[in-house]
Amino acid sequence: MAKDYQCPACKSPVDPAATVCSNPVCRAELAFCSSCRDVTTYTLTVPASGRFKRDQYKCALCQNVGVKCLTWLSGGYCNGLARSSGRAFDQPFCASCNGRLGEVGRNVLGWSIVGAVGGLFKRPGK
Numbered sequence: 001m002a003k004d005y006q007c008p009a010c011k012s013p014v015d016p017a018a019t020v021c022s023n024p025v026c027r028a029e030l031a032f033c034s035s036c037r038d039v040t041t042y043t044l045t046v047p048a049s050g051r052f053k054r055d056q057y058k059c060a061l062c063q064n065v066g067v068k069c070l071t072w073l074s075g076g077y078c079n080g081l082a083r084s085s086g087r088a089f090d091q092p093f094c095a096s097c098n099g100r101l102g103e104v105g106r107n108v109l110g111w112s113i114v115g116a117v118g119g120l121f122k123r124p125g126k
């Protein structure tokens with residue numbers, strides 16, 4: 001399932017994990033959308049409204065709203081937009097991180113990342 005990804009702004013080939021387009025005249029901010037599974041540009045739609053919320057972004061390709069994956073926010077190698085549920089808690093991780101974390105124990109690694117990000121989510125058991 002090799003797929004060639006391209007920057008939606010300038011159509012250059014890009015790494016699906018790139019957060020910025022490598023084309024020096026473009027430099028568009030890129031994300032990998034969990035809804036349409038493609039590299040996209042995004043726009044901020046709703047700024048974070050509380051300490052447990054993340055900024056919401058709209059995918060330029062499929063118009064779905066997403067939030068930045070916690071791996072990305074904590075400085076990990078990720079550019080995923082996790083699906084936003086529209087409820088109090090959004091998906092913490094993007095589709096690709098969910099796949100990766102499933103192999104190494106999602107809860108342990110997940111909560112340690114949450115701890116590193118700090119304060120975005122309630123800890124288990126309050």
Ligand SMILES: [Zn+2]
Nearest residue numbers: 007010021026
């Ligand atoms: Zn570009």
Ligand SMILES: [Zn+2]
Nearest residue numbers: 033036059062
């Ligand atoms: Zn999308």
Ligand SMILES: [Zn+2]
Nearest residue numbers: 069078080097
């Ligand atoms: Zn991710």
